[in-house]
Amino acid sequence: MDAALLSRIQFALTVGFHFIFPPLTIGMAWLIVIMQTLYLKTKNELYRTISQFWIKLFAISFVMGVATGIVMEFQFGTNWSEYSRFVGDIFGAPLAAEGIFAFFLESAFIGVLIWGKDRVSKVFYWFSALMVALGSTLSAFWIIVANSWMQTPAGFHIVNGRAELTDFWSAVFNPSTVPRYLHTVDGTLITGAFFVMGISAHYLLKKKHLDFAKNSLKIALIAALAASLLQCALGHYHAVQVAETQPEKLAAFEGAFETEKGAPLLLFGIPDAEAETTRFAIGIPKLLSWVAFGDFNAEVKGLKDFPRDEWPPLGITFTSFHLMVALGSYFILLTLVGIYLLYSGKIYTHRFYQKLLLYSIPLPFIANELGWTAAEVGRQPWIVYKVMKTIDGASFTVPAVQILFSIIIFTAIYIVLFSAWIYLLRKKINDGPGESLEPGKEVTI
Known part of the structure; x- marks a missing residue:
């Protein structure tokens, strides 16, 4: 057994499972702020009931x-x-900042949000919701900073075999921090909005808590459409950064082996690393060159321009990236249809669309995992891009059998935790909002 490989599997397992929850809570936090803002503005108890449930x-x-x-x-x-x-001198700084400035802020006000509804003023309660949303979003920023530094390291030099920080702000705002952060945060908004839409659709299908469900669905649908459309621009912004700073990752995303001017944007294909070709390729001529460099005739480097031992694992990188893009396109289409149904007055009776919303709840979670996979696997074989290879970062003292045992234990624990999460969510959903709403009362946005 390969200890380094097992360590990578273990880390992928723990990070992948953890990454189910932050996108959901960040996205939901901002929706709760919207609901609380509407309540504060209108003094309508309907908004308070909606926000309390979520x-x-x-x-x-x-x-x-x-x-x-x-x-x-x-x-x-x-x-x-x-x-x-x-990298301890560098990597520890953003993690410490996340704990001190972001997680503390979020944790301090979440207690007010959960238990302070009738104990503090309406304005302070709204402020608490805002602080929770800001804290969770700021927490994501520092985590993205740490990870982005691994993607595009900056603001450091190497002394005695260690990376030492020379410019804090260059390290924080390294070339990939801002595009990756905006892309990720927008993904959280999509995740939270689809979660709210799906559960609201569930109530509509069951013909329960109808006024609550209609109003929640309207708020979430508008947010989901805005976030899904925005992701097109943010995805493009991120693609430009990848093209400039990690060209072999872009080549792996697109299954591009040959350097080419006027490179096509691939819609479908099956990359074959051994044959160094992408089979059954279907693409839009010259579009990749324009997306990456703003010039239809710009040169895009292919994988053959890079040492073979520095190619990312092609199958995983290519597939995860293209599935993520496909899901993003689906989110736009689904929400556009939803807006049409909303303003034509059909969304609350269109059972097929409601079922689509319900069954689409897991899809943003999957898209988040796919995006993370494409970014991290696409960086390989580097743990710090062009500075340190992944194999060189692993521990030498932990036996492979112990790592394998920990993977088994983690898997068992995560199954229990995931089951508990689903059970608790189902229980709260089955209980419903718990307060009656004025029949026929709808949110006006």
Whole structure:
């Protein structure tokens, strides 16, 4: 057994499971702010009822996110001790900032949000919701900073075999921080909005809590459309950054082996690394050159321009990227149809569309995981791009059998935690909002 490979599998398992929860809670937090703002503005109890229900589901998911996030940090000292020794001076700073400035802010006000409804003023309660949303979004920023530095390291030099920080702000705002952060945060808004839409659709299908469901669905649908459309621009912004700073990753995304001017944007294909070709390729001529460089005739480097041992794992990188893009396109289409049905007055009786919303709840979660996979696998074989290879960052002292055992244990624990999360969500959903609403009362946005 390969200890380094097992360590990578273990980290992928723990991060992948943890990454279910932060996108959901960040996205829901901002929707709750919108609902609380409407309540504060109109004094209509309907908005308060809506926000209180979603706060309950937010709290359950927040606790799960905290519990699953702790495990990851321990792995840096156990399975990735060589990496930790090399980048500790740099990597520790954003993680410390996340704990001190972001997580503390979020945690301090979430107690008010959960238990302070009748104990504080309406304005302070709204402020607490805003602080939770800001804290969770700021927390994501520092995590993205740490990860982006691994993608496009900056603001450091190497002394005695260790990377030492020379420019804090260059390290924080390295070339990939802003595009990756905006792309990720917008993904959280899509995740939260689809979660709210799907559960609201569930109530409509069951003909329960109808006024609550209609109003929640309207708010979430408008947010989902805006976030889905915005993701097109942010995805393009991120693609430009990847083209400029990680050209072999872009080549892997597109299954491009040959350097080409006027490169096509691939819609479908099956990359074959051994034959160094992409079979059954279907693409739009010259569009990749324009997307990446703003010039239909710009040159896009192919994988053959890079050493073979520095190619990312092609199948996983290519597939995860294209599935993510396909899901993003689906989100736009689904929400555009939803807006049409909303303003034509058909959305609350269109059972097929409601079922689509319900069954689409998992899809943004999957898209998040696919995007993370494309970014991380696409960086390989580097743990710090062009500075340190992944194999060199693993610990030498932890036996493979112990890592394998930990993977089995983690898997069992995560199955239990996931089951508990689903059980608690179902229980709250079955209980419903818990307060009656004025019949026929709808939100005006």
